[in-house]
Amino acid sequence: MAKVKVMGHNPPDTDSTCSPIVYAWFLQEFKNIEAEAVIGGEPNREAKFVLNYFGASMPETISELTAEDKVVLLDTNNPEELISGWDQAEIIEIIDHHKLSGIKTLKPIEVTIRKYGSVPTVMWEVMLSAQDNLTKEMAGLMLAPIISDTLKFTSPTTTGMDREVADKLAGIAGVNIDDFAAEMFAAKSDLTGMSAREILLTDQKNFEFGGKKYKIAVLETTDVRPSLAMAVELKAEAEKVQQEESLENVFFLIVDIINSEAHLLGFNPEGMQIAEEAFSSSFTDGVMRLPGVTSRKTQIAPMLGAVLER
Numbered sequence: 001m002a003k004v005k006v007m008g009h010n011p012p013d014t015d016s017t018c019s020p021i022v023y024a025w026f027l028q029e030f031k032n033i034e035a036e037a038v039i040g041g042e043p044n045r046e047a048k049f050v051l052n053y054f055g056a057s058m059p060e061t062i063s064e065l066t067a068e069d070k071v072v073l074l075d076t077n078n079p080e081e082l083i084s085g086w087d088q089a090e091i092i093e094i095i096d097h098h099k100l101s102g103i104k105t106l107k108p109i110e111v112t113i114r115k116y117g118s119v120p121t122v123m124w125e126v127m128l129s130a131q132d133n134l135t136k137e138m139a140g141l142m143l144a145p146i147i148s149d150t151l152k153f154t155s156p157t158t159t160g161m162d163r164e165v166a167d168k169l170a171g172i173a174g175v176n177i178d179d180f181a182a183e184m185f186a187a188k189s190d191l192t193g194m195s196a197r198e199i200l201l202t203d204q205k206n207f208e209f210g211g212k213k214y215k216i217a218v219l220e221t222t223d224v225r226p227s228l229a230m231a232v233e234l235k236a237e238a239e240k241v242q243q244e245e246s247l248e249n250v251f252f253l254i255v256d257i258i259n260s261e262a263h264l265l266g267f268n269p270e271g272m273q274i275a276e277e278a279f280s281s282s283f284t285d286g287v288m289r290l291p292g293v294t295s296r297k298t299q300i301a302p303m304l305g306a307v308l309e310r
């Protein structure tokens with residue numbers, strides 16, 4: 001029988017790359033279920049750094065799911081973020097920390113969605129029987145997404161449980177959280193050789209507001225200057241992507257991890273007006289500075305959505 005495929009959202013970030021590896025291991029070792037982690041696209045630089053750091057192999061890339069596939073979804077329950085064929089496959093379980101987004105299934109399935117900062121914090125509670133048996137590698141692959149998603153516990157999405165679980169995992173993995181986080185964020189912030197398009201689409205999600213489709217892309221970085229300097233190229237790429245994907249608009253925010261603030265780039269008058277209303281703020285030289293804003297999930301998408309759903 002084919003192995004159960006464990007996968008996250010596309011494009012894959014650190015959570016959607018690492019958590020499936022751990023959960024596939026858990027299913028094999030503790031549930032006797034043949035499973036493998038897969039990804040639907042190329043992981044970002046931070047995720048690659050983490051795999052390398054813990055000596056984990058890159059999950060196999062697949063471009064399509066079929067009716068033959070049994071799938072565990074991690075870090076998403078949003079059809080917009082899944083590879084094609086997801087609706088043919090049999091989804092058998094979902095573990096997530098995002099809002100409900102409308103997947104329907106034919107049969108009852110296991111669903112564990114908790115309002116934690118990252119999927120491994122949810123998995124920690126699901127994987128009770130494995131807590132005392134985590135290898136260094138698996139603990140590290142669970143720690144990294146918590147650090148990444150919570151921006152080392154500074155994002156408003158962070159919970160006490162994220163900190164508690166991260167501390168335990170760091171102990172097992174033999175990792176100093178501050179040092180490791182600094183290395184992860186440096187890898188994430190390295191834009192060397194990346195085109196404006198790659199920078200724009202590294203971390204992007206589509207949303208439907210008021211019956212229309214919008215893209216909200218973010219770039220998390222320890223140094224906002226190189227990407228801010230590319231505003232003109234980024235705007236040109238955003239216009240192309242808007243056309244290609246028939247989007248109503250594209251929003252792009254450069255998130256400063258160090259100072260916990262976002263810089264929203266103004267690409268067009270419509271988008272800028274929406275942003276001004278959503279955040280009760282204004283643009284200076286084409287950029288809106290949003291102190292304290294780091295989370296697309298809780299601080300950016302809901303604010304834009306509130307204006308666009310009116």
Ligand SMILES: [Mn+2]
Binds near residue numbers: 015016075097118119
């Ligand atoms: Mn996540």
